[in-house]
Amino acid sequence: MILLIGVLYLLVIMGIGLYSMKHQKDMDTYYTGGRRFGPWLVALAVSSTTMSGYGFIGLTGLVYANGYPVFMIGIFATAGIFVSFLILAKPMRKIAEKFGSMTIPDILEVRYNSKAVRGITALAILGGAIGYQMAQYKALGNMLQTVLGVNYELALFIGVAILTVYVVAGGMISAVWTDLIQMIVMVVGSLIVFIGGMKMVGGMNQLNAEVSAINPDMVNAYHTAGPIGIFAFISYFFIYVIGHQGQPHVVSKFYMIKKVSMLKWACVIAASTYAITALLWFVGLYTKVMVERGEMAAPSSPDLVAPLFIENFFHPVVAGLIFAAVMAAIMSTSEAFLLVASSSIVRDIYQQIYKKGEKIPQKKELALSRWITLSVIVLTFLLSINPPDLVGWLGNASWGIFVASLVPVLSIGIYWKRATRIAAIWSSALGFVFSIGLYILKVKEIYVPALDTGAIALIISTVSFVGISLITKPEASQIFEKKTEKQSA
Template sequence: MILTIGVLYLLVILVIGLFSMKHQKDMDTFYTGGRRFGPWLVALAISSTTMSGYGFIGLTGLVYQHGYAIFMIGIFATAGIFVSFLILAKPMRRITQKFGALTIPDLLELRYNSKAVRAITALAILGGAIGYQMAQYKALGNMLQTVLGVDYKLALFIGVAILTVYVVGGGMISAVWTDFIQMIVMVFGSLIVFIGGMKMVGGMSQLNSEIANINPDMVQAFHTTGPIGIFAFISYFFIYVIGHQGQPHVVSKFYMIRKISMLKWACIIAASTYALTALLWFVGLYTRVMVERGEMTAPATPDLVAPLFIESFFHPAIAGLIFAAVMAAIMSTSEAFLLVASSSIVRDVYQQIIKKGEKLPEKKELALSRWITLAVIALTFLLSLNPPDLVGWLGNASWGIFVASLVPVLSIGILWKRATRVAAIWSSALGFIFSIGLYILKVKELYVPDLDTGAIALIISTVSFVGISLFTKSESNVIFENGLETKGGKKRGSTVINI
């Protein structure tokens, strides 16, 4: 029954992708869906993409290992959704409407009048997207491995094959509609699993008592020893509250809403639905208790905690729906990242830098985007056959790359008229280099800092951005000079930001 429901659900996803292909007439519809979506569609796309396979599979596994401390990621990410809407949503939507920006590097070149800023941020987005995509693929492989009962590599191949048709055909339209459907299923599924699992373990008090007996640190917001201490707590604040603004697969969805007035409702819906799906992480605690009681075999790897628990203790119909929704979440998030990665190569590097802004025929540009998307799928598939880390840590590292490379130049730059081109170049370059370099050193155990590597890289990029801006000459900019139209149709001051 689980397999049947999963297959039927995936067929629905494929139909959505093939149907959406008919509406892919140009790059605007491929990357932004034509800016025609309402608050519910945009909100559920944002919450779904924020959760993704990294959240459901990876963070559930980390909760199994470390307890409640990992829930701070969910609390901070929920706050981060509000912060992103508050700072970026209106100005990004206005800029795309006035200047036609389709990608984050589009906006940043416009803000700093610099091809170098476009190139560096495009490469940073590509690098982070490949890392995050590896986390999605590993989550997809682990899920199908459990459902199909096959080897991880075969499960990964099957999942990626379906994903390829879905992504290359549908573009952003299929991603948004899939997010909408699967997020509704995941919200109800998370509530069912949370309530059902709580009854199995005997209630919250009994759960906390048994978890505390295993390790008292597991019921704390941060641990007294080990890798999830106070510095990890501080790092999560930097990466998930402040850093949510630097996630291109999330904030690029601000481009897609039909009316700016709808953003306030989208914000509330996105944060609420994300918080509800985070209840799924209790599966990590339930599994730990069941394993200690001897009622469940310990999973071979933390990445298998969620699928094994749901398969073992829930009715096949419920398990099948939850598995299907999670697979859809993984696929829609994968699509968002693949579109972000392909746009970085096609639009931001090839067309705007190599071709020096030469306008390509729409059909040629759309075809090239699809071929590049195929190439990125193939590359990330090969890398995911033997990934270097657990899903949770891979996703966390990729968030760190985006945070350090994009947050200062995007969030501060869009608010602060004094920010300069030179500062943007150095900030994004240093953020990209340090986030990747420090993570590699950490994985190789050559240098394991107390703070998360992404948080350290963010501090370096922010300090360099502000410091260099103050010591370099201020420059005029088309965004701040022209201003943007307000709701009443009048320009308001000399800045673009009217939050």
């Protein structure tokens, strides 16, 4: 029954992808969907891609290992959605409409009049997207190996094959419509698991009492002796509240809304639905209690916590729906990252830098977009066969790359006229290098800082951005010129 429901769900999203194929006309419709969607579709696309397999699988596993401190990620990410809409949504949508922007590097080149800024940020987006996509694939493989009863490699191949059909064929149009279905399934699945699991463990008070008996640090906001201490708490604020503005797979959705006035409703819907889906993380605590009671075996890996708990304690029909919800989270973010990575190569590097903005025939640019998307899928699949880290930490590292490379040059730059091209180049480059370099040093245990590596890289890139802007010559920018044409309200 679990297998049947899972297969039916996958067939539905494949069908949407194939149906959407006939609506693809050019690069704009492939990557932005033609900017024609209402607030519900955009909002659910934002919350769905924010949650991801990293959220459903990775963070559930981290809750199992570390307890309530991990929930601060959910609280901060919910706040981050509001902050992103408040700061970026309106200006990004208006700039995109005025200058025909399709990607974040598109906006940044217009802002700083610099191909170098476009190139550096495109590479940062591509690098972070590949790392985050590995986290999605690992989550997908872990989920399907439980559902299908096959080894990880075969499960991964099956999941990626299905993903390939509907992403390569349908582009952003199929992505947004599947996000609608996926987010509905995710919300319902999260509520079922939260309520059902809470009844199993005997209510919130009993849950907290038993978890506290295992490790008192697990019921605190942050650990006094564990790995998620006060500095990690501070890091999460930087990465998930401020850093949400630098997540290209999320903020690129702002391009797609039909009217700017719809953004306020999309903001409330996105934050609310994300907060509801985060209830699934309680599975980590439920599993900890059930293992301690001897009612289930300890998972061999934290990444298997969610699928094993669901399989053990829910009716096959319910379990099938919940597995579909988890696959929905994974698929939703996977499609977003694949399109973001592909657009960085096709639009930002090939067309705008290599071809120097040369117009490409519609059929050729659409075909190229699909082939590059397919190439990114193959590359990330090969890298994910033996991924280097847990889903949760792998996703966190990729968020750090986006945060440090993009937030200062984008969020500060589109408001601060004094920001300069040289500052943007150095800020994005330093953010990219330090976010990767510090993470490698941490994994190799050569240098393990108290703050998260992404948060440190963000501070470095922000300080350099502001400091260099103040000591370099001010420059005019097109985005601050008076409007010469009527824009949508």
